[in-house]
Structure formats: C-alpha cells, structure tokens
Amino acid sequence: MRTTPSLPAVLALMAAVIVFSAAKVESFAAGEGDPSQREFSTAPPGPWGQLEYYEVPLEFPIELLSNLTVPSQYTEWIFQAATHEEMDSNLLVAGLTPDEIAATFAGCSIIQDEDLLRVYPTDEAVLAMPVETRTKLYRLLSQYNQNRFHRRPVYIHTQNLSTWFRGSKVERDAITDVSQLAYPTPNGQGFYLSDVAYTMRRAATAIEERQLLQGLLRSNGLIVRLRLNRESLTPGIGDYWTAGYKNKAVMPLLESVVTQNDGSTLDLAHLIPAIPRQYLNQFPETQDGADGRLPDWFWTCYNFFRSSPLAIYADSPERDRFILKDFEPALPPNEFGDMLLLNSSGRIIHGCIYIAADIVYTKNGPDIFSPWILMKIQDVVGYHDVLGDVTISTYRKRPPAVNPVR
Template identity: 30%
Template sequence: MMSRTSPKFPFTTFVSAIALVMPWLTAPAPVQAGTPLPSSPDSTSEVFGKMYQCHPGPWGQLEYYYIYLEAPPSLIEHFPMPNSVTKWEFPGETEAGLRNLFTRASLPQALQDYLLDSKNCVNRDGRITVFPPLPDLSVMTPAQRSIIYAELARAPENEFYVNPVFITSGSVDQWLGQSRLTPELREIIKKFTYMRGEVLAFSDLSAVLNYVKTDAEAKDFFKTMTRTRSLMVRLVVDDNTDLKSVIRYWSGRKRNKDIEPLVTSTIETEGTNQLDIIHLLPSLARRYLYGYPPMELAVMGRMPDCHWSSLNFFNYKPREYYLDTRLATSAVLENYNRIEAPFEFGDVLMFLNAQGNAIHSCVYIADDIVYTKNGENMASPWLLMKISDVQRIYSYEGQTSIQGFRLKPGVETTGGEQ
C-alpha cells in the first residue's frame, strides 16, 4: 500500500510500556520544537532552489537547500493502484452521528440527504460506507475536508486519510514544480488539498484518478504522490573552522567513524570547502538516507519504521528485533538515559502527545535538523528534515512535546567497519 505515515503505530504502545517502569514519561516537561533548540525561519517560507544557513554551533558552519525525492519505478510497481471510486468508511458510526459531522462541516442539506440515502450508502455490521459523488467532492472547501477527513483518519480502513501526502513546504506549486504532471492536473490536485493540523495535506488519490487521461499519466500521478521534501546539508570547512570542535561533535561521543581524514582532506583540497554531511553519518544511516526501503527489508514481516531507524542509528548492522515493540521498549529502558536540550548528534528525540504517548521518534543531527523516517512503509524514505516540519506532521491532534534520549556510556553498538 502507498501509506506514508502511521502517526500512532506503534509508538503509543511503545511508550505506554516504558511508562509502567518510568512514570515520568507520561508527564514530560514540555520541550517544544525550536525552544530551547536553536530557532530558525519558518520552513514554509523557505523555497526550493535557494541556499540557507544554519545557526553556528559545535557542529560547525552548515548550509542547506531543499530537494524532492520520489520512489523509483521499480518500487511503484509493488503498490496497487487505488480504485477511482471514493468511499468513506465510518466504523461504529450512526446516521445521526454522521449527520452531525456533515453539519459541522457545513455540507449542504441536499448533499447530506444524498450521502445518507440507503441507495447511496451501505450500513452493515455497525459500519456505514459513504460514496461521495465526484462533482460534490471536487467543490468541497479545504475547511470541509479538514473536518470530515479528520474523522476518516480515525479508521485504518481509510488509508489515504489516515496517511495523507504531506506538503511540508505549504506550496503545491513547489511540491509539483519538477513533476511531469500537466498544468491542468496540478490545478486539480491543488483544489483537493486541505490543512491537517498545521500542515498542508492531500488524500483524494481516488478522486483525482478520474481526471487522468491515460494509463501512463495515471502511473506518473501515482509516482508523484510519493514526492517528499528533504534537506541536503553541507558542512563548510575552511581555515576559520574550529577543526577540533567539529570533529568532536560529529564523532558522536566516539560512536561514529573516524571523520577527521574526511574533514581535513576537504580543507586541504584547493577549490572546495564543502562536505556533504551524508559522509559524516554512521554507515547504516548513510546507506539509507534519501532512499526508499528496499524489498529485501520486507522479509522480516514488517518494514522499518522511525523507531527501528532511530535505535539503529549508530549500528553497522541493524538489530532487526527493534521491529518488536516489546524488545525496542526494553532497549530504551536498558540502554538510554532521559535527557533535556541542548541535544547532541545521535540523540533520539521522541515526540509526545498531550497524554505522554510517543507518536514519533527521530535522531538529532545538528541545529534544528533531524534524521527521520515518517512511517512504516515502502513509500516513506529516510530524510533530513527541520524539527518544526516533523512536529507539524505529528501535531494534528494537539500540542506535542519533545523528550530526548541518549545512549548510556559503554553501551555497545553492532560492530563492523564504519
């Protein structure tokens, strides 16, 4: 399936289990993203095609620009194309409840009557399935979509509402700027976008399929829906660089490879003073960054999620049992200390909701940049993102806070040449 994020799976279970032993985790100190972390411009005001500067710090002088990733055709072939008929699943809902929902969304009374007419919906086994007609669906306002789609996101049967396409730039034009889609189709997609919390989203893949004209265009559209914004980050090194401090920071408390030759070689090379930080990451993170999960990872029965990615960050060979929530919980209990900001390279950051449940985890890199995988599925690549962008994705149900965890001294990572 082409779901991209699973905000509540499996991290609620994960942190609830930890909380049985560490009750403080259910009442975290509200460490909001960006405070006291270094503040940065709103990433929605930053545009594709420009270079930006990070705040100075022990990580050195960093600069970054935005790139867009798309899943390769070989991966797209494994995703089933959705049906072009839109359906809304409401398990455990009543007709009265749906009328209340549609009224809150300000749907016209005539449309409400049509949607709930027994000729146009299915009410069976405690589940109501509604089939909104395309003309009415296409003229819904973003505010109407936000209200109804938030309710649809509660049921896993509504795959593309539970896991929408997130447009973190806030601009459909930027998101689709380098795609092969026609201008007409881009404008249609724009009409179907809505706000999910604080981030622009798109869920109506089935509806938009009605507007494509050929099989090739349908495949291009489907591929484009995997487009994800990431950061490309470079370390600037020159005669003014505090070499000792930079090497100490990126060594991750000596858990990372020996990076000194990389940095000094860049300084001593005439005509260049920049080093892509992908070369400064541990081997596993370096291998997967900017890529989509290969099929061979599926043999474990579950695809890597953000938790697997975070806990394996310093490992040369991944510990596959981190896909088991119980064992991952045990690893955090035994191997990590709870910490507060300022964070360091390699620290695990958990995003907690108001109930204290972890809804996401990622790895702190530098300034306000993290290494993250936003979902347990093949359509979610490994990315570098602004903390604020990650937080906007996972804060659609309310305010989130950040809790840091750091590997205890002496904890072994899996071996191998880094």
C-alpha cells in the first residue's frame, strides 16, 4: 500500500486544497441549506453481512481538558540544529528551495536553545505559505519530537469543514483559519492541520480557548450496524463474527434478533468481544493508567480477543515475541480480528484491528486524547502516514488451543 506522491497526485491534492480552502468555507459562510447533515453509509457486502455506518464526532471530555497544555498563539517551529546553517541545510534536504526558505523565514525571530533552534515566523508567513512549501516544511518538522502538532497533526478526513466542525462550538473565524492552514496528507487521504497555535488567536476567553481545542481535538468514530433479516442471515455470517471461536458464538444472538425484529439492525458493539466493547468510543481515564501508563495501539490489538487485558505496549521489549507467539502472518482477504500493522521507514508505527469491509478498531495514540474508535482503514492510514510511505501487513491471531467458546 505504499503511496509515492507523483506529480499528478500532488496537483490533484493542490486542487483539492483549493476546493477545501475556498468552496467549502464559502458554503459554510453562506449558510447553505443544512451543511451539517449527513447520511449513513452502506459498506460493500461481504462475509460479514450487510453493514451500515455513520460518524459520531467524539469530543474530548471537558473535565479532562485542563490536562492539555494550551499552546501559545505564536507559532513556534523547533529545529534540531545547532546553527542557522545547519537548519538551512536540513531545509534544503527536505526539498525547500532557497526562495521558499527566504520567503518563509523572512522577518522571523530565532532563539538558540542549546542544540535547538526555536523559530517564530511572522503571522503573514504562516498564513501565506503555499501548500507545497507547508507540506515539505511540516514534514521535516514532524521528524522533531518537540513539534507536537507537526509530529501528530490534527487529521481532517473531509474537505467539508462545515461537516467536520458540526456540533462543535468552534467559531467561524477559526474555521476559516483552518481552511487556509490545513494541508493535504502525503498519501492524499484527508488533510493535516499543524498550525493549532495560530488558531488560538481566535479565542478571546479561556472558555473559547477550550471550546476551540475541544473542537480541534475531537475524533470521528463510526457507529456500525449489521442489518439482519431472515433471508440474508446465513451461518456464514455467524462464522465470520465468531472468528474461528476466538470470539463468542454470535449466531444465537443474531437468530434471536431476527426472530424478534426481522429487518432491523444490530449495533456492532454487540458483536465485538468484551474488552473492545468496554472501551469503544471511550477516551482513556485515570484508572486506565493505574499501572503506570495508558493503553496504546499494541495494548488495544493484543487484548482484542482476551477476556482480561494484559499490560503490554508497543515499546515493550517482548512485543515482537508476543506477536510471533500469538499471531501469524496472513494474506488477504482480511478476517474479523486480524491485526493490521502500519509500517513506515522500516518500523511499525501503528496497528489496528480489522473488523469488516474497510472498517477497523483503533486507538490512534497512547495519550489521553485518543479514544478507542471504529474508523475506515484509509483514514487510519491518512492519520498516521506523515511521511507518505506506509505499507500494511496483516497478522492473524492463532486459533485458541483449548476451550473454544461455542
């Protein structure tokens, strides 16, 4: 699934940005109809049955918002460079031309901080930067851990900002800023916003500030439902969700629903195992970190079928041993419960659990701001593929040795 940004792709992305920056915000400004309404979608049918889904924007709990370090409204870029020359050299290697560097850094302030350079560009430079320049510069900044929102930008999966911000309390001026500052992801799936700091100037009060952050930091989860009727319910569908007895036997439940409510839908939460059901659409809470750290993607994947979670994480020394012991590489088609690993630059950067169609169960970060959600796999890739080189490999949990749950 490696995506190499070709020239046509870049042009297409630029065209998309133009639409993103202009048309959709204009429609927002004009108050067109009811732009915040959307319809539910239908997934392609498959062995999983007939799935329908819609999006729910999950707002970060307001009671936890005080845990977030509010960024200054002044944009700061941090370079791991001891001198200006070293910084310029890095910028050139990242693909910026001398003209782009001159325009972007004109009038900026630079503070030398040990072996770091802290750059404070002008507002004009931040706002007027061409998409192409922003993409190259922010890709470089994403490699320095200190640039929090470049390393982990806000991911916007749609061009329609009105839809994306629906129900939030983010003011129109801030949304307009976002439309100018967002840039396409390297693989063309959605957009990134790294200039969260710039938008902070739109918050006049502390409350507005929190509302803005809440709006920017929310995550879009999917509510997925399996449509059931007597004609289409086959043992194969039960087998799919039972996943070779790694999951509970679901056929009695499906039959019971069909008997009582033929043609209705069953929420996917009833079909996934107990642990992912417990955490679905939840942000981590203090208790989740009682053992010293919060769950991350590997904790989420490894514990998907377990009846009680094991404390193991993406950076645990025994991670790869656990993968090899409990999983085996698998080829398509993916099956319910498969672990999909996202590889970038020769290392695993994320993992999620395949559910059905193109839907996965994921926790996109190890922090308190990342809930456990159902997402489309292309959005998970878009979210994580900062360098544009993600490939996916599939690992399937080995069948249980004893005591299958029938």
